[in-house]
Amino acid sequence: MDKVDVVVIGAGASGLMCAATAGYRGKRVLVLDHSNKAGKKILMSGGGRCNFTNMDASPKHFLSDNPHFCISALRRYSSQDFVDLVDRHGLEYVEKTPGQLFCEHSAKDLLDILLTELEWSGAELKLNTQILSVAFENDQVLIKTNHGDVICESLVIATGGLSIPTMGATGFGYELAKQVGHDVLPTRASLVPITVQPDRKVQLAELSGIACDISATANGVTFQEPMLFTHRGVSGPSILQITNFWQPGEALRINIAPALSLDDLLNVRHNTPKKSFEGFLVNMLPKRLVEVVRAEFPWLTERSAQTSNDQIDSLFHYLSHFDIAPNGTEGYRTAEVTLGGVNTNEVSSKTFESQKQKGLYFIGEVLDVTGWLGGYNFQFAWSSGFCAGQYV
Numbered sequence: 260m261d262k263v264d265v266v267v268i269g270a271g272a273s274g275l276m277c278a279a280t281a282g283y284r285g286k287r288v289l290v291l292d293h294s295n296k297a298g299k300k301i302l303m304s305g306g307g308r309c310n311f312t313n314m315d316a317s318p319k320h321f322l323s324d325n326p327h328f329c330i331s332a333l334r335r336y337s338s339q340d341f342v343d344l345v346d347r348h349g350l351e352y353v354e355k356t357p358g359q360l361f362c363e364h365s366a367k368d369l370l371d372i373l374l375t376e377l378e379w380s381g382a383e384l385k386l387n388t389q390i391l392s393v394a395f396e397n398d399q400v401l402i403k404t405n406h407g408d409v410i411c412e413s414l415v416i417a418t419g420g421l422s423i424p425t426m427g428a429t430g431f432g433y434e435l436a437k438q439v440g441h442d443v444l445p446t447r448a449s450l451v452p453i454t455v456q457p458d459r460k461v462q463l464a465e466l467s468g469i470a471c472d473i474s475a476t477a478n479g480v481t482f483q484e485p486m487l488f489t490h491r492g493v494s495g496p497s498i499l500q501i502t503n504f505w506q507p508g509e510a511l512r513i514n515i516a517p518a519l520s521l522d523d524l525l526n527v528r529h530n531t532p533k534k535s536f537e538g539f540l541v542n543m544l545p546k547r548l549v550e551v552v553r554a555e556f557p558w559l560t561e562r563s564a565q566t567s568n569d570q571i572d573s574l575f576h577y578l579s580h581f582d583i584a585p586n587g588t589e590g591y592r593t594a595e596v597t598l599g600g601v602n603t604n605e606v607s608s609k610t611f612e613s614q615k616q617k618g619l620y621f622i623g624e625v626l627d628v629t630g631w632l633g634g635y636n637f638q639f640a641w642s643s644g645f646c647a648g649q650y651v
């Protein structure tokens with residue numbers, strides 16, 4: 260039977276970071292993963308270029324039942340700390356939108372850095388390993404796997420969330436947490452495209468492939484970023500972001516002309532009475548989208564001088580309350596993250612050790628900490644992995 264100091268289950272972002280940190284402290288560390296490859300989500304993230312952090316990452320970019328939980332870890336291991344690490348390895352990266360850092364070439368470059376760190380730290384990685392059972396006995400943990408049994412003093416659960424099951428996601432972490440008496444907050448797919456009602460789907464399908472700047476508002480939170488019409492509904496940054504705050508059945512407001520006020524429309528009639536509203540809208544919306552608006556308001560092609568206040572009012576309302584008829588999301592199949600998870604009120608924000616079971620640690624996405632879109636989720640994986648790695 261193998262005996263090590265630390266076993267980390269999950270060779271993803273947080274698990275690799277934690278294992279290397281503990282390894283550098285002289286701990287004997289074994290990382291186990293049932294996948295045939297480490298860091299699969301890192302490889303597929305950011306369109307293959309991994310948005311590995313956000314320089315603005317702060318607690319306000321995270322959702323959790325305990326909003327204070329992430330403060331300490333983000334402070335003790337910040338985005339700058341992670342950038343310093345990748346700089347030491349000479350990673351080339353770009354800042355796409357302010358604060359969002361992506362690999363210049365490929366996410367594989369970043370994964371290679373993590374695997375190099377793992378090797379330098381002396382930690383061992385075993386892939387294709389199924390965890391059969393976990394038992395806590397006399398301050399030790401016995402882990403049975405399909406490749407034999409392991410005994411350790413600290414067990415770190417870094418198995419992530421439920422999104423993209425085909426990439427190896429499982430509910431293992433949640434089940435183990437429940438096994439030792441933890442509360443697991445309800446989970447839900449998030450940072451995920453929204454699907455629409457079947458009849459609206461047919462109408463919107465003709466817009467498929469079009470992107471435009473919109474604002475999406477739900478539960479008092481607004482994101483003004485691009486939206487993409489898809490064959491199934493809508494996607495793009497603003498939509499993914501709002502799914503952290505919206506769920507099926509709730510109100511979702513889409514404004515397809517967020518920069519436009521009612522006064523702007525009235526001024527069109529006042530300043531350019533011979534011009535049509537269609538002529539005005541084509542300068543701010545994609546042409547195919549203007550066609551959809553025109554189908555609703557045939558008078559759009561007439562001279563604006565001929566339009567009434569009521570017509571202008573209803574046009575403004577239509578644009579600012581564009582009805583996409585949402586009915587759900589694409590679910591875990593395409594979601595980037597899982598909302599909910601192991602209740603952070605029962606885990607130390609300093610050490611990441613469970614308050615229910617000595618020697619058991621939870622890090623990364625398995626915890627009820629979910630970041631916005633934009634590199635925040637990886638940053639929490641690095642921060643929580645690093646902090647736990649100092650205490651296991």
Ligand code: FDA
Nearest residue numbers: 269271272273293304305310419427431623624634636637
């Ligand atoms: P992670 O999911 O990385 O790792 C979990 C590991 O546990 C996996 O290797 C898995 O195989 C293993 N595992 C699971 N169950 C197991 C079991 N029963 N036994 C053994 N091993 C098990 N975030 C961001 O900040 N920027 C971005 O650009 C993106 N982009 C992105 C794109 C896509 C398509 C997805 C799906 C996700 C993102 N994310 C993201 C989110 C980000 O990938 C995610 O938050 C982190 O990978 C979470 O890191 P963890 O270490 O917690 O889990």
